[in-house]
Amino acid sequence: MFLAILIFIPVLAAVAAAAITSNVLRPWIMPIAAGLHFALVLTVLDLNPAPIWGGWVGLDPPGKLVLLLTSTLFLICSIYTVGYLRYRTERSNRVLIPCLLIFLAGATLVACSQQLGLMWIALETTALTTAPMIYFNRTPRSIEATWKYLLLSSVGIALALLGSFFLVYASLGNDPYPSLLFSHLVRHAGTANAVWLKIAFVFLLVGYGTKMGLAPMHTWKPDAYGEAPGVVGALLAGGLTSCAFLAILRVDRVCIAGGLQTYTSHLLIGMGLLSMAVAAVFMLGQKDIKRMLAYSSVEQMGILALGAGIGGPALYGALLQMINNGLTKGMLFLSAGNIHRSYGSKNTDDVHGAMRRLPLSGTIFMLGFLAITGSPPFGPFISVFTILNAAFSRHFFFIGAIFLLLLLIVFIGMGRTVLIVVLGKPLPRKHRNNVYRDGLLTGLPLILSFLLVLMLGVHIPPFLTHMLHQAQKFMEVRP
Amino acid sequence: MHWSINTPLVIVLLLNLFMLGVSRMRSLIYSAAAQGVILSALPLLLEKQIDLMIIVVAVVTAAIKGLLIPQMLHKALRDAQIKREVEPLIGFLPTMILGALGTAVSITFAAYLPMTQTGSSTLIIPASFSTVLTGFLLLTTRYKAITQVIGYLILENGIYIFGMLLLAAVPFLVELGILLDLFVGIFVVSIILNHINEAFSSLDTRQLTALKE
Amino acid sequence: MFYNVINPLIHIGLLMAMPPLLPGVINKTKAFVAGRKGPPLLQPYFDIYKLLRKGMVISSATTWIFQAAPVVTLAATLLAGLLVPFGPFAAPIHFTGDLILFVYLFGLARFFTTSAALDTGSSFEGMGAAREVTFACLSEAAVLLGLLVLVRLSGSVSLTPMLLAPLAHRPEAPVLLAAAGLFIVLLAENSRIPVDDPNTHLELTMIHEVMVLDHSGPLLGLINYGSAMKLFVLSALVLHLLVPFHIGVPVADWVLFLVEMIAMAGVIGMVESFMARLQMRHVPTLLAAASLLCGFGFVLMVR
């Protein structure tokens, strides 16, 4: 019951938003819906309701985490959106806001769906609703970004579908009553056909990996994140990627149950390191701050995949990292959005001294950089440290070393750009009209996300720890 | 009953090759539509007993794949006034040969794969593989946005073919979901196509390389 | 018992009174070799006495450091002199690790002398100061390597036991190498030929003398006294390595010590009269050679 409401609140809100005609009032739908959704999520996590719709929609531990993350991130972004759209009065947001809300619905559905096909549909929905968001600015560049995103992610999602089919097909032989429910798949994975399982995993990894942005399927990310508004970037990098990661995790669980632990872990570790390496290479000397953030997201996805691949405690770290990454990306993209708005550019040739011109956004941007690169006392440090611990204690010494090296390169590449942006003297403004200043609505979300990231760095709430442990145990299935 | 399945599949394969080789847009669209219609008939051939639901699904599929989407593409074509795909990344003949090779490879590959089901010793798996491959080839070698959309369609067709193996297992919802997504996806795509056309006054994706390092 | 009281007194007395004699001896020797009559043997005493009575002219650029330098230098040298045993008799002050103090006291003196040189703001004195500090880097290494040899020999880290270690078990080669090295350092530290020529008149080529160009009157007197004392102390140190035998009768040993010192001065005089002054750029090589000699001595002993 609760779950149904949870999914339908954003849908209704979207309908309402589409109905409202005033461009000024419409944004306020977002915080309201987000607040309701968030409150409801908390109650749901507390009550832990039974699955509905024949078990198609229910809560599993990793799903809970993603649900919590998406809802929180969306709440933060929804406040920001109101403030942001005040500076974009020239453009109608009648498409943007419903899309955002549908996106929330889709993400919720992904988190709650216990059925292969349903999850796939939900992810496809999020993918499709994302396109108009990226296209919000209506510039040729944004069209290009949208086109690339749409084509790549559609192909990816198609591959994922084929992969799902393979997954089912693998278990068809000796399973009298086949079903797409994950619980069912896991139960019968032992008897499933290994070869088909492997093929299925490859396709699903590539397919959902495209959504997640693992190299080399990441190519849409820099363009899309670069051209989309900051808030959309935050939602993509924090929410969508987490949903895709969740999908991969669920599939991985089936394969583990099918006795393919080593196989999938090798694949995940390989893809993870590849993504981190690619991100590191493209971050060095990056001049465009939003593209830089996109590559940082690629790197983060690499870390997640690596953690999932190493498994055990590393998986705990990966899930924690997923949450940290979501919130930190919120900090970074939102503050980058403010900086972009204030300077009218996101290129390091024009953007200097953000800490002087925008004390809040500049500082948060700097701190976000430190956080995302795994410096204490921020959240990501804890998760990265956990993954590293697990890697070494599982005697992946070589992989651990490469991991550290890549982290270092990423730090150097990202730091160069960020320091150019935040330090120094700002150039004199070209135009005086409609100058952006940090306001309450665009500043508060930054502070909120910063505080959350800081808190996760020094104190992980017990309930979260419990959920993480649940998720870790959930993923450890016997073949 | 293998022949009843394999014949249409062979036609599908031939269509793949044809689509790889043809340069006229209209014939490309038509053959894609034809492929869609043929595929929509497959469930009827596969199922032991035909109930209403299957027919409905088949009809809807045929309508979308055979009418709706081709219509959209035609419209986009008219707006953009393009007749044919010129200078693809790889020439037409080479792509054809690649497609043929791909088909051969997928047949052999499928032969190696263990068949988990009796009665699936048909062309279904190789056909779906090679169709997916064809879609990919179209997507990667052609520059016109529309051709890429068609490539994506073919890709979905390949997946649909594989879906035939799961008719028993997979409830219809998924298939309908696929169709829905396909429909919405193409819908969004056509809008974007429209905008691309307005912004760049052409559908040549080589112009879409402003975003770079 | 009686000697425990008297020896230190003699030690201090010699340390205070005797130094100016050595330059006298050296000059006499040089004069003798050159076939001249030369200044009287006690001329340095007369000079110092005269200078102390004169008034002085100081540069308007200088600060208190300029005037403090000679005093501190003298004090440091005096203290250093109290750490070195003369002849077979223990030094008035000796305790574990005093050799480091001995070396660093000269460093203290150098700090003040060179600062005073820079204090005048003259180009020449800066030049001299630069040379002094640069060469000191090399000579200090030589000194400590030489002392290291003695430490390893005597098994103690205090000058008195080190230098008075029983004669019997002294492998000759290392000691001689160290002695040679230390002798070179002695020449360099006291700005004698072949490193420096105390009585040239070309400032551009001088080290020590050029640093004190602007000192006059009592200050100059103190400086001359101090440098003579430095010569005395270092000679006393080197003597232990060159002629390590004693008679055993205290009085005789004191006499022997006097003779040795004068002989030492004579040797230095000989060196000065038979050697030419090295070019400035060759001096580091010479000092490096000194370090190498001492180092080689050490290696010989360890292997």
Place this chain on the structure above:
Amino acid sequence: MNMSIYTMLASTLSMAISGAPGLLFSRRSMTGQWIATLLNLLATLLGIVALLAFVSGGYHSENVAWPWTLPWGGFAVGIDTITALFLMPILGVSLLGSIYAMAYWKQTQHPGNGRKLRFCWGLMNAGMMMVVLAGDGVLFLMAWEIMALAAFFLITTEDHNPCVREAGWIYLIAAHIGMIALVAMFVLLRLTAGSFDLWMTIHSSVPQGMAAAIFLLALAGFGLKAGIMPLHVWLPGAHANAPSHVSALFSGVMLNVGIYGLVRIGEIMTVPPLWWGATLLILGAGSAVAGMIFAVCQNDYKRLLAYSSIENMGIICIGLGLATIGRTCHRSDLVLLGLGGALFHILNHSLFKPLLFLGAGNILHATDTRKIDALGGLAGKMPVTADLFFMGSLAICGLPGLNGFLSEWLIYLGLLRTAIAAHADTLVWISLAVPALAITGALAVAGFVKLFGSVFLGNKRSAVVDHAHDPGAGTLVPLAILALGCVALALFPELIIRLLVSAAHAWAPQMIASTASFGSLAPLQEMAKLNAGLLIGGTALLLLIGIVRQQKIRAAIPTWSCGFARPVARMQYTGASFSRMMAQLFTWMIPVKPAVPPEGCYVPQPAQWTQDVPDTVLDRGLIPGFALVQRLLERFRPLQNKPVNVYLAYMLAILLLLLLALCF
């Protein structure tokens, strides 16, 4: 009964928040600064109370631990003698620094960055205190990084200046590399020791490779912070470009924290392999000599001081290496002298180096230039600063009479004792560090004579000197206090002998029995008496002769310059020419580039001789290396500039690749 640790935590807290209230006050009001200074004072007082409680409690180490909601470890803190020793400089220098800043970095004069500076100042000090207090690896890492990041923001206080940004950037990279090394180190440590508790000794049965990895990682991480050559690359720039009281804090305290780590790592194995100590010793000797050579050749007095910090850290490392070797060979005397000397020298260095840096701050404030060769004759203009600076220079050269000598003397003694080791023992070669130390001493004299002589003595070399004058008492009192500290330690070393010995006991409990042996090893009291004699006697002599001489002065006229009629200030030796000879001697090591004046054909052109002094490791090695790597990596850039078809091709490629991998 953990009185002192709780007090110390309170002190840390008050230190951490000291800068925070200031953020709420306006950019133009001094209130925030007052509050910050008072909180800092409170922190220091609490800290002193805690230390006194600890000392009076008989040096019993106290540990407390609370559970923590992080995946591992707990919030464990502890205090023992070593910790106490390292806490002293933090408390003292931070307080003096913030008092100095009341006059030197007034909020009213630096409205732009004053508040940020004080906030980070507090954080950094708290971070350092936490580092030395930490009893848990994770806590240690967090405190460590808080310190490092706060330090970064302190360096970039004047970020409108490109040099400052560059220095900050290099520091940040260095700090992060160190951080990553430490992270790896702690993970390995946990793997071997089983938990993140510090600083338990790991079992001697751990595989050699593991122990070696732990040690090398620690060496990299802590060495980077301590600025041991060749890991010093960040140090000169950071020290030169930060505000002077921040430089004082860095050099006087932050480097010590790196040393602290090295001390602790020497402790984790009961019998460390010999090469541990040897590595420390060789690195120490190297950075002592090389650091001072670089220092002598500098033209920027703050850079000169920075390089001399490298030298002092080198000396400390020599002592530490000696102590570690002592551990290996069960030579309690080496442990006592080495560790005692090292810790003593740390205390001394955190007295006279801040003194010198604050003095440099006064010079900078008065003349607004960091060029040695633009100054001269400042002693007349700012006598108090000059005299205090002179004292600092004497102390840092380790000359008898002041505290610097005592600590170096202890290390010397330890090294000399290795020369008396049994015949043909490898230990004997250790004593070859003695000449290295001697060269260092001589070089130090050269460097600081150059610095003091050409900044304060002689005649002015440019007009910037004209309006220089001693700043107000606010900036002189901290210097005076530090100078008094130097004298106090020189005259009354027994103040800390107990501390040193019990530190050595805490460090090697199985070897060090009692304080008795220390006196026989090194008669510090004798030395102190001689120091007193030198100081008092010297002073008395000076006064006496000064009085006598005043009548004898006939005239004060310009310097005699060999008959040259009208001597001008530009004729005097510059700092650059003073160190020219040295530079030529070591040209193979430090590529000093003199910009030779152009040859005039017949009429001599107006010419001037300058030289720039690059840092060999940084400017010749790392920066070109990084540039090369970046150029190589940029080859991959075009992969991201393709039309979407190619991106799809990537996808197809990886798909086929993975399927292919499936077949094998």
